[in-house]
Amino acid sequence: MESIISTMAGQLGQVFVVLGAALAAGMAGSGSAWGIGIANEAAAGILTEDPKKFVSALILLALPGTQGIYGFLIAIIALRQAGIMGDASAVVTIWQGLAIGAACLPIAIAGFYSAIWQGKSSAASILLISKRPEQMGKAMVLPAMCETYAVLGLLVSFLMLRGIKVG
Amino acid sequence: MPRNDDYGYAVARIRALELQLFEPSRLQRIIDADGLDAALQVLAESGYARWMNEGARYDSALEAELCATFDEFAAFVPDRELIDVFRIPYDFHNVKVLLKGFFKAKPGGKKRYDLLTRLGSVPPDDLVSRVESEEYGLLPWRLSETIPSCVSMWEQNADIVEIERALDRRMFAEIISLAASLGFPGVISWTRARVDSENIRNLLRMKRFGFDSSAAEPFFHDGGTVAVSALVSMISDQPDAWVRNFAYSYAGEAVSAAIGSGGFDFSEQMPALERALDDLCSSVVKGARYSTTAPENVTAYLWGKEMEIKNIRTILVSKAAKTNREGVKGMMRRGYFG
Numbered sequence: 001m002e003s004i005i006s007t008m009a010g011q012l013g014q015v016f017v018v019l020g021a022a023l024a025a026g027m028a029g030s031g032s033a034w035g036i037g038i039a040n041e042a043a044a045g046i047l048t049e050d051p052k053k054f055v056s057a058l059i060l061l062a063l064p065g066t067q068g069i070y071g072f073l074i075a076i077i078a079l080r081q082a083g084i085m086g087d088a089s090a091v092v093t094i095w096q097g098l099a100i101g102a103a104c105l106p107i108a109i110a111g112f113y114s115a116i117w118q119g120k121s122s123a124a125s126i127l128l129i130s131k132r133p134e135q136m137g138k139a140m141v142l143p144a145m146c147e148t149y150a151v152l153g154l155l156v157s158f159l160m161l162r163g164i165k166v167g
Numbered sequence: 168m169p170r171n172d173d174y175g176y177a178v179a180r181i182r183a184l185e186l187q188l189f190e191p192s193r194l195q196r197i198i199d200a201d202g203l204d205a206a207l208q209v210l211a212e213s214g215y216a217r218w219m220n221e222g223a224r225y226d227s228a229l230e231a232e233l234c235a236t237f238d239e240f241a242a243f244v245p246d247r248e249l250i251d252v253f254r255i256p257y258d259f260h261n262v263k264v265l266l267k268g269f270f271k272a273k274p275g276g277k278k279r280y281d282l283l284t285r286l287g288s289v290p291p292d293d294l295v296s297r298v299e300s301e302e303y304g305l306l307p308w309r310l311s312e313t314i315p316s317c318v319s320m321w322e323q324n325a326d327i328v329e330i331e332r333a334l335d336r337r338m339f340a341e342i343i344s345l346a347a348s349l350g351f352p353g354v355i356s357w358t359r360a361r362v363d364s365e366n367i368r369n370l371l372r373m374k375r376f377g378f379d380s381s382a383a384e385p386f387f388h389d390g391g392t393v394a395v396s397a398l399v400s401m402i403s404d405q406p407d408a409w410v411r412n413f414a415y416s417y418a419g420e421a422v423s424a425a426i427g428s429g430g431f432d433f434s435e436q437m438p439a440l441e442r443a444l445d446d447l448c449s450s451v452v453k454g455a456r457y458s459t460t461a462p463e464n465v466t467a468y469l470w471g472k473e474m475e476i477k478n479i480r481t482i483l484v485s486k487a488a489k490t491n492r493e494g495v496k497g498m499m500r501r502g503y504f505g
Contacts, residue, residue: 038172038175041175041176041179042175042176042178042179042459043179044176044179045175045176045177045178045179045180045181045182045183046179046180046182046183048180048183048243049180049183049184050183120459123175123179123459123460124459126179127178127179127182127459130179130182130183130186131182131185131186
């Protein structure tokens with residue numbers, strides 16, 4: 001019984017890391033899929049009447065997809081740092097695992113919400129270019145404002161992961 | 168009830184479709200055209216061209232365009248009721264035509280089926296066959312109760328005005344109830360504005376024909392923002408006084424702009440009031456254009472389309488009657504772009 005408990009305690013650090021990585025990739029990815037879905041409806045609406053706007057619509061509806069990539073990136077970094085990917089010799093204590101798992105949360109949460117709102121913003125921009133295609137530049141800048149907060153989430157997660165030393 | 172999020176596709180499609188609506192500058196080109204043929208030529212350069220076959224009458228083309236718009240919207244709007252709100256008045260128009268035909272038909276006389284419109288939710292052929300065979304059960308908008316009651320009214324007192332009034336009352340009740348069942352605030356406000364507009368029109372007509380307060384009440388419809396009792400009490404006032412009565416309602420500006428502070432001339436100011444009331448309904452749903460998901464965009468577009476067709480019809484009729492351009496310009500509704 002004692003050996004089982006000590007084995008569990010030894011692996012609990014890695015469990016927290018896996019949980020954090022799963023949240024980073026899962027939540028940010030879900031947010032991106034949601035956001036793209038919202039923008040997609042708007043794109044399909046204008047393409048029904050004007051298929052020539054496909055390229056502009058595609059660029060705008062792809063914008064909420066970046067959060068999914070950020071989440072994926074942080075998940076990979078976290079898994080590598082804990083030795084789950086790549087260096088198998090790394091030993092992660094419970095506290096180190098908890099810290100790595102927590103470091104994944106900024107991109108998980110900021111990525112999830114910013115992607116949804118960016119999707120709504122992209123949908124609005126797609127409506128803008130349906131009437132004024134010459135305003136494509138401004139139409140891209142507006143949803144990009146939501147991107148700022150996903151980038152900040154990515155940056156904070158990255159800096160936190162860099163600050164955690166795993167022996 | 169669907170949430171606003173279900174309207175992302177529909178609103179985007181409306182944004183693309185609104186490019187085809189006539190802007191004021193385009194209407195001005197038709198107004199400036201020399202004669203009816205030139206005006207029709209300008210119209211033939213637009214989306215209306217597909218309905219303007221050789222020899223086709225322009226009012227058939229306008230009806231076909233509106234009918235195609237309703238059908239197209241019914242295919243992609245999540246709530247069909249949003250389109251039915253626009254189609255109900257045409258169903259009731261068809262019922263009025265049919266009933267008048269039956270009541271006033273002379274033996275061997277011709278029935279005026281040509282006055283039926285395809286814009287209703289029930290195809291005219293179906294409506295005719297159901298009314299002729301007295302199979303009212305399949306008819307929508309509680310027509311199964313309304314038509315038999317109209318028939319019994321005719322048998323009792325043969326008063327066609329009373330029958331029209333009963334049908335109008337039912338029509339507005341159905342529109343209000345349908346909008347309420349959808350639960351979209353902007354659509355409810357728009358239907359209430361339509362009831363208010365009709366009540367204000369009726370108020371003016373009754374004043375013109377010298378009705379007194381006791382006879383006026385049945386001509387007003389429930390469901391508007393202005394209470395029927397308030398409208399009835401206004402019958403005895405002069406139109407100038409109505410401006411004060413409406414001053415604190417959302418219709419105040421429209422009434423004030425049309426009636427003004429001087430003496431009221433029915434023939435001159437009635438068209439101005441009609442236009443102001445249509446513009447009032449447009450203004451109620453105007454705000455939806457700033458939303459990417461509001462179902463009210465459907466109402467705004469369809470009302471805008473109806474106003475566009477009303478404007479074109481007004482211009483073409485004036486061209487045929489050779490009336491002056493400035494007068495026609497003053498009758499133009501703001502519609503979607505107002």
